[in-house]
Amino acid sequence: CVLKLKQQKSPLNKLLEHLLRFLEKRDPHQFFAWPVTDDIAPNYSAIISKPMDFSTMRQKIDAHEYGTLTEFSDDFKLMCENAIKYNHVDTVYNKAAKKLLQVGMKHLQPENMMRSLKPLS
Numbered sequence: 385c386v387l388k389l390k391q392q393k394s395p396l397n398k399l400l401e402h403l404l405r406f407l408e409k410r411d412p413h414q415f416f417a418w419p420v421t422d423d424i425a426p427n428y429s430a431i432i433s434k435p436m437d438f439s440t441m442r443q444k445i446d447a448h449e450y451g452t453l454t455e456f457s458d459d460f461k462l463m464c465e466n467a468i469k470y471n472h473v474d475t476v477y478n479k480a481a482k483k484l485l486q487v488g489m490k491h492l493q494p495e496n497m498m499r500s501l502k503p504l505s
C-alpha cells in the first residue's frame with residue numbers, strides 16, 4: 385500500500401542515517417546537536433548566514449532532501465566551518481569543530497566508508 389511504500393528507506397537514506405549516528409557519537413557534549421541561538425551565541429545569526437546542525441540534517445534525511453552523499457557531506461562541513469568561523473580559536477567550540485571535521489572527512493571518504501559500514505552488510 386502507499387503507506388508501506390512511503391516508509392521504505394532508500395539505500396542512500398540508510399547510509400546517511402548510519403553516517404549521521406556515527407558523527408553524532410563524536411559530539412559527546414552535543415554542541416552540534418541543535419541550532420545555535422543568538423541567546424547562547426551573541427550576534428550568531430548576523431555572522432553565520434547558513435546555520436546547520438545535526439537535528440536539521442536528520443530532518444533533511446527524513447524529508448529526502450539529500451540526493452547525494454556529497455550534499456550530506458557539504459552540510460556536515462558547513463556545520464563545522466560555521467563553528468570555526470564564529471568561535472575564537474581558543475574556545476571549546478572551535479576546537480571541537482576542527483576535531484569533528486577531521487574525523488568526519490576521514491570517514492566520509494568512500495574508501496574509508498566501507499570500514500565503518502562493515503557491520504551493516
Ligand SMILES: COc1ccc(C(=O)NC2CCC2)cc1-c1cc(C(C)=O)n2cccnc12
Nearest residue numbers: 414415416417418419420424425467470471477
Ligand atoms: C547547540 O549549541 C550548544 C548547546 C549547548 C552548549 C553547552 O552546553 N555549552 C556549555 C559548555 C560550557 C557551557 C553549547 C552550545 C554551543 C554550540 C556552539 C557552536 C556550535 O558554535 N556555541 C557557540 C557559542 C556558545 N554556545 C555554543
